[in-house]
Amino acid sequence: xxxxxxxxxxxxxxxxxxxxxxxxxxxxxxxxxxxxxxxxxxxxxxxxxxxxxxxxxxxxxxxxxxxxxxxxxxxxxxxxxxxxxxxxxxxxxxxxxxxxxxxxxxxxxxxxxxxxxxxxxxxxxxxxxxxxxxxxxxxxxxxxxxxxxxxxxxxxxxxxxxxxxxxxxxxxxxxxxxxxxxxxxxxxxxxxxxxxxxxxxxxxxxxxxxxxxxxxxxxxxxxxxxxxxxxxxxxxxxxxxxxxxxxxxxxxxxxxxxxxxxxxxxxxxxxxxxxxxxxxxxxxxxxxxxxxxxxxxxxxxxxxxxxxxxxxxxxxxxxxxxxxxxxxxxxxxxxxxxxxxxxxxxxxxxxxxx
Amino acid sequence: xxxxxxxxxxxxxxxxxxxxxxxxxxxxxxxxxxxxxxxxxxxxxxxxxxxxxxxxxxxxxxxxxxxxxxxxxxxxxxxxxxxxxxxxxxxxxxxxxxxxxxxxxxxxxxxxxxxxxxxxxxxxxxxxxxxxxxxxxxxxxxxxxxxxxxxxxxxxxxxxxxxxxxxxxxxxxxxxxxxxxxxxxxxxxxxxxxxxxxxxxxxxxxxxxxxxxxxxxxxxxxxxxxxxxxxxxxxxxxxxxxxxxxxxxxxxxxxxxxxxxxxxxxxxxxxxxxxxxxxxxxxxxxxxxxxxxxxx
Numbered sequence: 001x002x003x004x005x006x007x008x009x010x011x012x013x014x015x016x017x018x019x020x021x022x023x024x025x026x027x028x029x030x031x032x033x034x035x036x037x038x039x040x041x042x043x044x045x046x047x048x049x050x051x052x053x054x055x056x057x058x059x060x061x062x063x064x065x066x067x068x069x070x071x072x073x074x075x076x077x078x079x080x081x082x083x084x085x086x087x088x089x090x091x092x093x094x095x096x097x098x099x100x101x102x103x104x105x106x107x108x109x110x111x112x113x114x115x116x117x118x119x120x121x122x123x124x125x126x127x128x129x130x131x132x133x134x135x136x137x138x139x140x141x142x143x144x145x146x147x148x149x150x151x152x153x154x155x156x157x158x159x160x161x162x163x164x165x166x167x168x169x170x171x172x173x174x175x176x177x178x179x180x181x182x183x184x185x186x187x188x189x190x191x192x193x194x195x196x197x198x199x200x201x202x203x204x205x206x207x208x209x210x211x212x213x214x215x216x217x218x219x220x221x222x223x224x225x226x227x228x229x230x231x232x233x234x235x236x237x238x239x240x241x242x243x244x245x246x247x248x249x250x251x252x253x254x255x256x257x258x259x260x261x262x263x264x265x266x267x268x269x270x271x272x273x274x275x276x277x278x279x280x281x282x283x284x285x286x287x288x289x290x291x292x293x294x295x296x297x298x299x300x301x302x303x304x305x306x307x308x309x310x311x312x313x314x315x316x317x318x319x320x321x322x323x324x325x326x327x328x329x330x331x332x333x334x335x336x337x338x339x340x341x342x343x344x345x346x347x348x349x350x351x352x353x354x
Numbered sequence: 355x356x357x358x359x360x361x362x363x364x365x366x367x368x369x370x371x372x373x374x375x376x377x378x379x380x381x382x383x384x385x386x387x388x389x390x391x392x393x394x395x396x397x398x399x400x401x402x403x404x405x406x407x408x409x410x411x412x413x414x415x416x417x418x419x420x421x422x423x424x425x426x427x428x429x430x431x432x433x434x435x436x437x438x439x440x441x442x443x444x445x446x447x448x449x450x451x452x453x454x455x456x457x458x459x460x461x462x463x464x465x466x467x468x469x470x471x472x473x474x475x476x477x478x479x480x481x482x483x484x485x486x487x488x489x490x491x492x493x494x495x496x497x498x499x500x501x502x503x504x505x506x507x508x509x510x511x512x513x514x515x516x517x518x519x520x521x522x523x524x525x526x527x528x529x530x531x532x533x534x535x536x537x538x539x540x541x542x543x544x545x546x547x548x549x550x551x552x553x554x555x556x557x558x559x560x561x562x563x564x565x566x567x568x569x570x571x572x573x574x575x576x577x578x579x580x581x582x583x584x585x586x587x588x589x590x591x592x593x594x595x596x597x598x599x600x601x602x603x604x605x606x607x608x609x610x611x612x613x614x615x616x617x618x619x620x621x622x623x624x625x626x627x628x629x630x631x632x633x634x635x636x637x638x639x640x641x642x643x644x645x646x647x648x649x650x
Binding site for chain 2: 054055056075076077081082083085087089090091092093102103106107150151154
């Protein structure tokens with residue numbers, strides 16, 4: 001498999017007092033023809049990384065290669081990379097067709113060729129009828145699609161997308177997700193997508209890099225990232241999790257603070273060392289009796305397709321169980337009900353404390 | 355009923371209309387009326403209808419009292435137009451980079467720089483223009499510097515040329531170009547420049563295809579603000595042109611002062627106004643045509 005972007009030890013520090021380390025150290029390999037997502041909270045360095053790839057920033061140190069060629073210090077116009085900007089940044093003085101044709105014209109293509117490609121791209125994003133409109137005559141979603149067409153028209157080797165869906169409303173965002181995925185498959189261009197929305201990242205990506213505080217925390221496909229997070233940050237940022245400080249008893253048995261035990265994978269930790277045990281709320285089961293963690297329902301959040309039960313354990317900790325309601329729509333338990341929370345050993349994850 | 359409504363809805367406009375009426379419409383009407391009267395013996399006008407003033411623009415009476423075509427004033431008009439256009443171009447060439455530079459500075463710095471731009475307005479125009487004489491004349495700053503450095507052997511003739519007039523006008527009116535261009539550049543979304551760079555424009559191409567088109571309203575406003583006063587200017591032409599390159603503004607001033615021919619002065623003023631209006635209409639049409647985009 002060809003490597004599209006090869007990043008090693010890439011760093012970006014902004015001068016100031018004290019200097020701001022936006023990207024402290026990044027090693028990353030983005031494959032050709034993949035939908036790759038940089039995911040993280042604001043200020044985690046994902047946008048900085050994207051801007052470094054686009055050429056709007058120059059790295060303080062490290063190397064950045066595009067299909068084997070070092071591009072770290074090339075100006076943006078010399079990189080075969082295009083960007084879909086968060087706020088679209090369409091040229092307001094040009095109509096849709098001219099916006100889309102802009103890149104190819106600047107590359108020196110003939111007017112007729114640039115226009116033909118532009119029309120093709122508008123077809124691709126279902127906006128062929130809007131070619132002669134001005135950007136401010138379009139809705140947000142339409143502008144977004146024009147921005148996409150404009151960035152795709154010069155046939156970049158890599159397409160960068162900077163939170164392109166964040167300004168759209170929910171329904172539109174969801175339909176654009178499918179649209180983006182379709183475009184990526186149809187064009188065969190490598191997409192590097194930046195977002196802070198974990199749901200978006202899970203739904204669209206082939207692989208995800210989770211970032212925090214200028215560092216890449218974990219790289220993997222969506223299922224791996226969700227099911228087997230490498231550290232607590234990843235586990236907390238992607239989805240929800242119930243965390244417990246525990247002591248390893250050996251053989252996959254862990255003792256929680258107040259003496260209850262849960263079974264989980266054996267991570268080979270020495271007996272009596274501490275570890276963090278966690279599981280996803282939807283992997284736990286709520287029952288009225290039996291083996292498990294005993295507690296009392298303290299709050300119920302009805303989410304429609306599921307319900308979150310906040311359970312105060314006898315030990316004093318709180319955990320969340322996410323479960324579907326009964327088929328007739330009634331809740332599994334009322335506030336104040338004594339319940340037992342059980343979780344399969346296969347659903348429990350353990351992080352060794354360092 | 356509907357009249358009452360109309361009055362009610364437009365009542366807010368009344369103060370503006372009154373101001374425009376008193377300070378703009380009435381003076382123009384007075385000038386218009388004067389231009390169709392006969393000159394008084396010691397200035398002023400006599401209440402007799404006459405189109406002599408307009409006839410004088412193009413025709414003169416020769417020795418035999420025949421009316422013949424005389425392009426002297428037409429030449430002055432064309433020269434004035436030419437000088438005004440060159441001044442606009444000069445102001446644009448200097449003003450755009452200055453405005454661009456200011457707009458690209460951090461906000462606190464921008465305000466200081468804008469203040470600096472307005473500083474010349476604090477001193478009387480006459481004095482500032484006199485200073486240019488000190489700079490440009492044969493024994494002036496530039497010539498004595500060049501002479502003492504041995505670059506030239508004889509002083510360059512700079513004062514009392516058309517170039518000196520343009521220089522004076524550009525100097526006087528360049529702030530009128532900088533301020534509106536700055537206003538439109540300040541509103542310009544820098545992310546659009548980034549988008550252009552991303553789409554294979556280098557700095558200069560991005561300037562040409564994105565920055566300048568978007569600064570167009572400011573460029574137009576600035577050009578108009580420079581063109582109109584430059585066409586009617588008389589201080590710079592008088593002082594730096596030495597009166598030998600007569601311009602429309604000086605001519606008007608002359609008619610109202612020493613020549614004591616108010617109707618002719620008024621007629622000239624009407625001609626300047628007509629020229630300005632014609633230029634504006636042509637400009638506006640041109641802009642509308644060119645505003646569509648590039649790939650047509």
